[in-house]
Amino acid sequence: MHERLLETADRLFYAQGIHAVGIDRVIAESSVAKSTMYVHFRTKEDLVAEYLRRRSDIMRARVTQEVEARAQGPVEERILSVFDVLHKVISEPGFRGCAFANAAAEYPHHAGIQEAIAYDRTWLPALLSGLLGPVRADNDDELVAALVQVYDGANAAAHLDRSATSARTARKTAELLLATRKPATDSNRTAAAEGR
Template sequence: MEASEGSPQPVERLLATADRLFYAEGIRAVGIDRILAESRVAKSTLYAHFRTKEDLVAKYLHRRSDTTRTRVTQAVEARAEQSPTARILAAFEVFDELFSEPGFRGCPFANASAEYPHHAGIQAAIADDRAWLPALFSRVLAPVAGEAGSGLAAALVQLYDGAVAGAHLDRAADSAITAARTARALLAAYEIP
């Protein structure tokens, strides 16, 4: 059942399958047996790496966060020589790409929080994800925004949150673009170059 030569390692197959199914169908709707069957991974391998389904869910969330964080941070850092506004808007360009991907189903962290509002490990993974974007925006704004930087970063994160919700709930294909326009206006109001 485990692996054929040339296929990804069992844990990677397990995580990729869990990621695909949890995001597309919901975490509670997908059972461990289905993940094992579709990933072609033995139950002993699963439990050697993840004590519970919730441990697998937490790892899925960390993996999702890492992927998005890397993509957004690379886009922002690629514009390191440009203005803070251009760097912030680079993040919204990536958000637009993410929201346009086939199978987009909203924020995986909001979805997980709704399904597991009290599980400490899952809530920790969500909190970890919720910390990186304000930190990124604050770092970009710090040299030019002074004391207003953290509040401005928080406002930009709320624009992102609204864009995610609009893209999913309203099927608004342009929600990230609308959020970017609003971000540009907000940054201009604070005289951020």
């Protein structure tokens, strides 16, 4: 029942907007009793937060699978695979932009929903930073931040501009950014070797 409610909420909230879909509709289309719904989710906002976490976990799994499939390749190709997954996502029927940007616009002040959005916002920088490895180049933090912004921009352009090529353009931009990576300084190499 829990998963059925989440699947229905995901389909309806993402396609039509969270405020536009009442909880009674989610219950009806899930074919569960109202009492069952409230056993699993105390409020609609609890359901929204869980829907967002579930959507984040699904995207993380898709990206991780693609990155791991290229484990023997160069770091740059593993990082660029993130944009290949994004291209697949925006090419899917029913793509309606970033679920987290959409939710942030609808719920700018709800603590639980903002926490779910923050949960999603941590995984991509952590993944990219981890892929760059323990020996940090001088501009790695800036590079990770730039790559995340390029990813976010491609996601927004795909929806707002109806751009079918935004992730491909973002991938090319990411290649240029990766080419600017500066060699690690001796102090960074020493810190990595000492596990700092």
